[in-house]
Amino acid sequence: MAQSVIRVFPDLERLSREAAEQFVRLAQQQAHEGCRFSVALAGGSTPRRLYELLASEPYRSRAPWECVDVFWTDERCVPPDHPDSNFRMANETLLSRVLVPADHLHRIPAEQRDPASAAMAYERILRACFQAPDDVVPELDLVVLGLGEDGHTASLFPRSPALHEANRLVIATAGGVPNLQRVSLTIPVLTHAKALMWLVAGEQKATTVRAVLEGPKRPEELPAQMVTPRRGAALWLLDRAAASLLNRSCPSCI
Ligand code: 6PG
Numbered sequence: 001m002a003q004s005v006i007r008v009f010p011d012l013e014r015l016s017r018e019a020a021e022q023f024v025r026l027a028q029q030q031a032h033e034g035c036r037f038s039v040a041l042a043g044g045s046t047p048r049r050l051y052e053l054l055a056s057e058p059y060r061s062r063a064p065w066e067c068v069d070v071f072w073t074d075e076r077c078v079p080p081d082h083p084d085s086n087f088r089m090a091n092e093t094l095l096s097r098v099l100v101p102a103d104h105l106h107r108i109p110a111e112q113r114d115p116a117s118a119a120m121a122y123e124r125i126l127r128a129c130f131q132a133p134d135d136v137v138p139e140l141d142l143v144v145l146g147l148g149e150d151g152h153t154a155s156l157f158p159r160s161p162a163l164h165e166a167n168r169l170v171i172a173t174a175g176g177v178p179n180l181q182r183v184s185l186t187i188p189v190l191t192h193a194k195a196l197m198w199l200v201a202g203e204q205k206a207t208t209v210r211a212v213l214e215g216p217k218r219p220e221e222l223p224a225q226m227v228t229p230r231r232g233a234a235l236w237l238l239d240r241a242a243a244s245l246l247n248r249s250c251p252s253c254i
Contacts, residue, residue: 074184
């Protein structure tokens with residue numbers, strides 16, 4: 001994958017500490033430039049430790065929380081207090097412990113009965129926050145992404161029609177573990193991000209990491225391959241186990 005910077009860490013803890021450093025650095029940089037830092041948080045389990053670190057010292061007091069706008073890359077179609085809710089996980093680990101202004105928390109209203117309506121509602125929220133007309137794709141300052149063993153990211157799953165959505169910002173999808181209806185940002189939003197940071201850990205991801213980063217282009221089978229930044233390079237933070245099948249030498253291995 002051409003536009004990737006790969007950094008490998010001994011374990012999830014040190015991977016997460018680097019991710020927290022990146023988050024704080026980008027947030028402080030944006031705060032100096034006008035006090036609005038927009039970040040879309042990933043769901044799943046890998047980013048949990050990052051969120052816990054951001055809610056604790058030294059990161060908690062270093063981040064300009066009053067300037068942060070929080071979005072989500074995707075959400076399961078469950079209530080916000082459901083154990084499978086990405087909002088609940090981020091709220092428990094981070095957002096309930098830092099002073100992000102309430103009107104800066106932009107939750108995906110995925111509990112609505114109709115996921116397509118929830119997707120349209122979130123698209124309106126995104127466009128309003130960025131004052132983006134219909135022909136403009138909002139540029140989030142940072143998008144945090146995970147990688148599924150099947151090569152999905154956010155809730156964009158292999159062979160899904162959602163992979164080809166070129167105009168909408170948000171779309172209803174289904175799949176994953178747990179296999180649920182979901183609401184996800186679309187590829188255009190992810191690729192327009194000013195910074196993309198992938199967090200991938202665990203031996204069970206090693207085959208997929210190699211396929212996505214070093215294998216042939218198979219975007220239908222490996223949606224993560226479609227998320228290439230329009231500018232700059234994506235940052236991949238891997239633990240040694242997830243990076244164990246990569247061929248390239250890792251000069252930045254730590
Ligand atoms: C979700 C996530 C999803 C996740 C990957 C990896 O809602 O499930 O957004 O894209 O990042 O499935 O999940 P783990 O971090 O739990 O391995």
